[in-house]
Amino acid sequence: MVDTVILWLRRDLRLADNPALSRALSGAGRLVPLYIHCPAEEGRWRAGAASRWWLHHSLAALDRAFRERGSRLLIARGEDSLTELRRIATACGATRICWARRYEPATRATDARTELALRADGLRCDSVEGNLLFEPWDLATEANGPYRVFSAYWRRAVTRLTLPVIEPAPTALPPAPSDLGALSVDELGLLPRVRWDTGLAHAWTPGEDGAQARASAFIDGPLATYAAKRDRPGVLGTSRLSPHLHFGEIGPRQLVRMIADRGLVLDEGPAEPYVRELGWREFAYHLIHHFPHTTDEPLDERFAAFPWREDETLLAAWQRGRTGIPLIDAGLRELWKTGWMHNRVRMAAASLLTKNLRQPWQAGARWFWDTLVDADLASNTLGWQWTAGCGADAAPYFRIFNPVRQGERFDPTGDYVRRWCPELARLPARFIHQPWAAPAGVLTDAGIRLGSDYPQPIVDLAASRREALAAWETIKNQA
DNA sequence: TGCTATTTTAA
DNA sequence: TAAAATAGC
Numbered sequence: 001m002v003d004t005v006i007l008w009l010r011r012d013l014r015l016a017d018n019p020a021l022s023r024a025l026s027g028a029g030r031l032v033p034l035y036i037h038c039p040a041e042e043g044r045w046r047a048g049a050a051s052r053w054w055l056h057h058s059l060a061a062l063d064r065a066f067r068e069r070g071s072r073l074l075i076a077r078g079e080d081s082l083t084e085l086r087r088i089a090t091a092c093g094a095t096r097i098c099w100a101r102r103y104e105p106a107t108r109a110t111d112a113r114t115e116l117a118l119r120a121d122g123l124r125c126d127s128v129e130g131n132l133l134f135e136p137w138d139l140a141t142e143a144n145g146p147y148r149v150f151s152a153y154w155r156r157a158v159t160r161l162t163l164p165v166i167e168p169a170p171t172a173l174p175p176a177p178s179d180l181g182a183l184s185v186d187e188l189g190l191l192p193r194v195r196w197d198t199g200l201a202h203a204w205t206p207g208e209d210g211a212q213a214r215a216s217a218f219i220d221g222p223l224a225t226y227a228a229k230r231d232r233p234g235v236l237g238t239s240r241l242s243p244h245l246h247f248g249e250i251g252p253r254q255l256v257r258m259i260a261d262r263g264l265v266l267d268e269g270p271a272e273p274y275v276r277e278l279g280w281r282e283f284a285y286h287l288i289h290h291f292p293h294t295t296d297e298p299l300d301e302r303f304a305a306f307p308w309r310e311d312e313t314l315l316a317a318w319q320r321g322r323t324g325i326p327l328i329d330a331g332l333r334e335l336w337k338t339g340w341m342h343n344r345v346r347m348a349a350a351s352l353l354t355k356n357l358r359q360p361w362q363a364g365a366r367w368f369w370d371t372l373v374d375a376d377l378a379s380n381t382l383g384w385q386w387t388a389g390c391g392a393d394a395a396p397y398f399r400i401f402n403p404v405r406q407g408e409r410f411d412p413t414g415d416y417v418r419r420w421c422p423e424l425a426r427l428p429a430r431f432i433h434q435p436w437a438a439p440a441g442v443l444t445d446a447g448i449r450l451g452s453d454y455p456q457p458i459v460d461l462a463a464s465r466r467e468a469l470a471a472w473e474t475i476k477n478q479a
Numbered sequence: 480t481g482c483t484a485t486t487t488t489a490a
Numbered sequence: 491t492a493a494a495a496t497a498g499c
Contacts, residue, residue: 231480280480347480386480397499399481406481465482469499 002029008099012248015169024098048370056190061207071173105292136289146290199337211244233342234416242374284378298390324455327407330420339373350387351401356464361388407433
C-alpha cells in the first residue's frame, strides 16, 4: 500500500529548494501537486489584476516543469480550499497533505481552520516553513516581544544567518492522477479581458526559470555596484526579483546561497546592502505576524486622529501619473505600464500622496495592490506605513520627501523622467524635475505648454509640506 | 532609505 | 560667493 500525498501549492511555485515538495516526496508513493484558486478566502486583499496576470503565467510555467518530470499540476477552483482539498483527497485516496505556511491575517486564518478540519477527517497535515529566512516568531527582543525597529531586528537576525543547504529540483516525479476534474490554467480566468498586459509581458518572465535567470544575472552583474546604483531609477541597478520572491518562484535561502557561492560575505562588502533589503522583507513578515491589524490600520495609534483629507480628484491624478511633478508621474506611469516601480520612486510617490496630498495611506496601498506584479501584503503594508509615518520607523521627525530634490539626486540626467514622461523629453536636465520653474522660452523650445501638454503641479510642495508638518503637530503629543 | 535653515569653510 | 558641514525637526 503506497501513500498518496497532496502537495498544496500556494505561494511556493517552484521545484528547487521547496520544503513542502521535499516533505511531500519523503515516503510518498503518489504525489498530487495541486493549486486551488479561492479568491474569496483572501478577503479584502484578494489578488489584484497585475498579480493575477503574474499568477496565470507562473502556474503555467510550474505545470510545464511538472510535466517535464512526468507529473502535472492539478488546478481547482472553489469557494473555500477545504472543500476542494476534501473532494480531491477522497477522489485520489490521499492520506497526507503538505504545504508551506502563509503569514497574512486572512491566509493564516484559512490555513489554521483548514488544518483543523482535515485532521478531524483523519488526514495527516504537514505544514512547513514558508518562503523566508526566519519564521516571523523566530526572533524576539530582550523582553521577548516583537521588534518595531528594523535596525535592531536586523542586527539580531544577522547573528542568526546561516548558509542553507539547497535542495535541487527533482529530475523525475511520480505520475499524478489525471481524472480529478482538474481545470486548465486558462479556465481560472486570471488574464485581463482587455489586453492591457503587453507592457507586463515585455518586462517580465514569470516562473521558476525566469526567476533563476534574473537572480543569476543580478548576482553576477548589478550586485557588485548595488550600493551605488540601487537608488537610481533610470539605471538597471536593482534585482527586480520582488514578484518572483512573492510567488515563491525563488526563495531568499537560494539567493543567500548563490551570493555566498560567488565568494561574497553576507553582512559586509558589496552584498551587504542587498542582503539587508532581503532583511526588510523578513521584517515585513515579522510585523504582519505580530501586528495583523496593520494591513488596514496604523501601527502608531496616534494616527487614528490624523487629519487626512480624502479627495478623489487628487487621488485620480496621482494614480494616472498626472500630478505635474515629473518624478512622481514617471513612477506611476512605470507602474501602470510594467506592473512595477523602482523602490526609490515608490517612497517619493507614497510620500507625495500621504504627506503633500494628505490622502490616507490605505488609498495608496490599495492602488499598489491592484497594479503591482509584486503586490505582497506584508511588504506593501510596511512600505506604506513607513512612508506615511504611522509604521515601524525609528526616525524621530516627520519625514517628507521633496520630489524635486529626490529627482535631482537620484535621476540627475532626467533619463528616467524622459522615458516615462516623453512629453518632457526635450526639457534640459536643469528643469526636468520642475518644469514649472523653467523660463517660458525654455518651455517653448522644449515644445511644452504647461497645463495642456503636461499638467501644472496639482500641489504647492512648500505650502503642503508646512501643512503636513502642522497636521503632525496636532497628533504627535498624544499619549 | 530626509529636508531646510543656518553656520562654517574654502577659494 | 558657494560649497560643505551642522543643527534641529
